[in-house]
Amino acid sequence: MSAAIKVGVIGLGTVGQGVVRLLKNNADEIARRVGRPLVVTHASVRDAGKARDCDLSGITTLADAMQLAREADVDLLVETVGGISPARELILAALARGKSVVTANKALIAEDGNRVFAAARASGASVAFEAAVAGGIPVIKAVREGLAGNRVERLAGIINGTCNYILTQMQENGTAFDDALRDAQRLGYAEADPTFDIEGMDSAHKLAILASIAFGTPLDYGSVAVEGITRVTPQDIQIAQVFGYRIKLLGIAKRSGKGSEQGIELRVHPTLVPDNTLLAKVDGVLNSVVVRGDAVGEVGFYGRGAGGDATASAVVADLIDLARGLGADARHAVPALAFQPDAVRALPIVPSAEVASAFYLRLKVADEPGVLSKLTAILASHDISVEAILQREPRGHEDANVALITSVIPQHRFDHAVNEMRALPFVREDAARFRVEKFD
């Protein structure tokens, strides 16, 4: 067996420590795969005094991460710091030296990946980022390589474990959102500041990455239409269940339109999904992505989307790929975003108002006769049919609720109808509007 491949790890938090542990624990098997051992020789952290949950013997710890990126005698670099800066500068410094980098940093890849990949190309190095989407599930490799013969028609995923945990708690125990969130924080599934997760930005980062490798489009995080889960109530979850649906936060990327009209939809929002689909059954912190290709049909993946060990699994898989490619001409490598850089082509993003789907609507109404007939008359006048409708008796001092699911219509048509409904004297509030996706 030839000389070891030297790895530097910047950032020894949840994921970085997992990487160090995994490379040590499975050193023998990994060497049997690669033909050479992979050894962490250098690491860098912010606070050198902090205890680490991994064996650091044999690892040179540098106080200055930039020094590691710029000068350390390593073959491959892992960035598990997170955030845009200094992670970006560290990665760019390593790439400038021709060192390939593995990162778990979805924010950076989604928001500034086009620049990072350009820098990698310029120096003949690679940037791998399997861990950035869905943690341990090798979904980037699957879409980029395993399904490469397909024209991807759409993909949909539960790609934020925090939100899925909260929604599952709300579903199973009728917990209110705030309580479920506190519960998730207590268990370490949500950050002290949970905004990024619950407002859907984290899912949007991952969706932007998946969409780019699925459709051969440039990364375009800014175009993702994002709605988080803070407005989901136990009541809506329960009514959805009566209708045969679960409410999940999905990231959805979809081709839409034909020929020269063709564009893509990029959206993250709470979604009613039929309760007999795989996505409806993925509960707790698990993630799942379902991809539809023109040849393969529907393919699904599920597993742990976060956690130090599961995410390290993805980082180490990338390290092994890069280790195999060390010394090879970069033109043999799989392009970072699946398509050759000069063949990446932007497609128009379909504005939310034009995106068609079925819709779930819940209105609070005064408890008086004729409510249903007036509401359904408005829907009919907009050529919207009703797939399911439920009227609930008021409880105590509450208003009565009317909930319904529409046929598939563009959002603007739905919004117009809802605006007309809101003008009706007996309508107190449009309490909830969510998209419904049947995946058929």
Next chain:
Amino acid sequence: MSAAIKVGVIGLGTVGQGVVRLLKNNADEIARRVGRPLVVTHASVRDAGKARDCDLSGITTLADAMQLAREADVDLLVETVGGISPARELILAALARGKSVVTANKALIAEDGNRVFAAARASGASVAFEAAVAGGIPVIKAVREGLAGNRVERLAGIINGTCNYILTQMQENGTAFDDALRDAQRLGYAEADPTFDIEGMDSAHKLAILASIAFGTPLDYGSVAVEGITRVTPQDIQIAQVFGYRIKLLGIAKRSGKGSEQGIELRVHPTLVPDNTLLAKVDGVLNSVVVRGDAVGEVGFYGRGAGGDATASAVVADLIDLARGLGADARHAVPALAFQPDAVRALPIVPSAEVASAFYLRLKVADEPGVLSKLTAILASHDISVEAILQREPRGHEDANVALITSVIPQHRFDHAVNEMRALPFVREDAARFRVEKFD
């Protein structure tokens, strides 16, 4: 864009035609991925007169497949003939010329893959075979590359769509096995001679391949313990349901024992799986594989395991991988069986008698008092506890049935207990014995 990559396809049946269609339909996207077009320039079939469901314009059709393998001016070769011979000789001939080959041939890879891969190494060429397991699901790539940082602890899969279709029919409609089989044949889901599928050999082929890439062991089809689905009855399916299980034909590969005692279990058999697991919910012709790695935990994959287009998706993905690697030094390639050839190590196969699991047992018994107490006494004397038990009133002229699920025990202990039970005067027949797997 540089010159086209020339592909030869031997065998234009279900899969081969799918490959030709897919490479034509998605020619533009595939070229955008690879940087060069992939074009089928040569093909060979047995019966040149047969109509083909794909556009053969621009393709030179050769009557002699061996001539295509040996002489045609192609860069890559696809073998979609099937069977051991002449498929093996065709592949070996292509490899001898240094041409890399994509095959969908699970029988050949499972039974003689060690030789095929040795020939590939000798000539610096590659053999890719994603299509050999689970059709369009990129599970070989996922296990071999995407989960490469893990020590795989076990995997379990529904890897034969024919059997899963039959069992699903039996489950959903109470259909008898023979009727469900005929139904599958009528729909083209089962061959005229279905032996290979229903007796479990096809699953065993796929399991042998998955186990090898998961554990770094040589291909060892002969060591798989195989039991097909012909003895599954609607009655057992129904009783399993009462117990909270589904009956699925699973291929299971599992590490077993510790330290120097370590071995692997390789087995295909009808299995009771808890009805809340993903595997229990995969119905009809769909396939699914669930892998447990030490770092990633449980990861699952599902999708179409057969059909021309889905299988072609896997073949074309392999072609794209090989196209990228054309001209690169073979030592940069992922080893065919995930581990470096000199690091592949056999592990002892655990004999079936030693393989532990829970068991389902159904006995036909005379309808007389004391039956349960005598049966449970025998189980207790073998230190077997009972997880669930059901006694059914006789219907019409039928015997009464007692069905039960045991605790987890090695098979030899279960067999001894059942043999003692059979000797009891009121036991007419041990009508069914199946393993139960809970995956916890």
